[in-house]
Amino acid sequence: xxxxxxxxxxxxxxxxxxxxxxxxxxxxxxxxxxxxxxxxxxxxxxxxxxxxxxxxxxxxxxxxxxxxxxxxxxxxxxxxxxxxxxxxxxxxxxxxxxxxxxxxxxxxxxxx
Amino acid sequence: xxxxxxxxxxxxxxxxxxxxxxxxxxxxxxxxxxxxxxxxxxxxxxxxxxxxxxxxxxxxxxxxxxxxxxxxxxxxxxxxxxxxxxxxxxxxxxxxxxxxxxxxxxxxxxxxxxx
Numbered sequence: 001x002x003x004x005x006x007x008x009x010x011x012x013x014x015x016x017x018x019x020x021x022x023x024x025x026x027x028x029x030x031x032x033x034x035x036x037x038x039x040x041x042x043x044x045x046x047x048x049x050x051x052x053x054x055x056x057x058x059x060x061x062x063x064x065x066x067x068x069x070x071x072x073x074x075x076x077x078x079x080x081x082x083x084x085x086x087x088x089x090x091x092x093x094x095x096x097x098x099x100x101x102x103x104x105x106x107x108x109x110x111x112x
Numbered sequence: 113x114x115x116x117x118x119x120x121x122x123x124x125x126x127x128x129x130x131x132x133x134x135x136x137x138x139x140x141x142x143x144x145x146x147x148x149x150x151x152x153x154x155x156x157x158x159x160x161x162x163x164x165x166x167x168x169x170x171x172x173x174x175x176x177x178x179x180x181x182x183x184x185x186x187x188x189x190x191x192x193x194x195x196x197x198x199x200x201x202x203x204x205x206x207x208x209x210x211x212x213x214x215x216x217x218x219x220x221x222x223x224x225x226x227x
Contacts, residue, residue, distance in 0.1 A: 041157075048220055049157065050217070051213070094157075096212055101147075101159045104156075105156050
């Protein structure tokens with residue numbers, strides 16, 4: 001199985017600060033169709049997970065452009081510029097290239 | 113609007129069985145593969161099963177293989193997860209999720225396995 005290593009496990013931030021979360025995979029996530037199926041999800045407290053970004057860098061509809069995704073092959077980053085209160089929760093990376101699909105361990109974003 | 117509504121969770125004893133359902137609406141259910149993903153209390157997310165749009169292929173996590181069965185009824189827009197030989201470690205919130213993109217998640221149904 002592909003192992004997704006997500007760091008840091010937690011982040012304490014002030015509103016308005018920028019943060020980055022790293023996700024590294026044990027295998028390349030480039031699929032046979034040349035796409036890279038790396039997603040970022042946010043689980044707000046008490047809620048179901050919500051996809052924010054798909055295929056490394058494509059923002060879902062309604063997701064603020066304060067969020068950005070980057071990376072390739074095995075090394076990916078989620079960046080949040082100017083954190084707002086609504087951004088707090090647990091972020092997960094998820095690879096959809098290989099079966100079984102696998103998640104990173106999560107990064108909890110908290111207020112400082 | 114895409115909606116996924118899970119049901120069927122509850123408190124059961126170890127070794128027992130349970131069948132979860134997920135009713136889909138707002139999209140052509142028969143065109144999409146569907147997943148079950150679970151989350152143990154205070155833990156991360158775990159993918160457990162996938163079924164293709166036409167039920168031609170099914171895949172399972174090793175943790176549930178041989179005990180859980182994913183199925184669907186496209187005429188009823190419904191996804192199922194039949195869970196047998198339940199263990200305490202199966203205690204989790206179970207989510208149904210649409211398609212390869214994981215863009216749409218249900219609200220989850222809670223399964224608690226305890227004596």
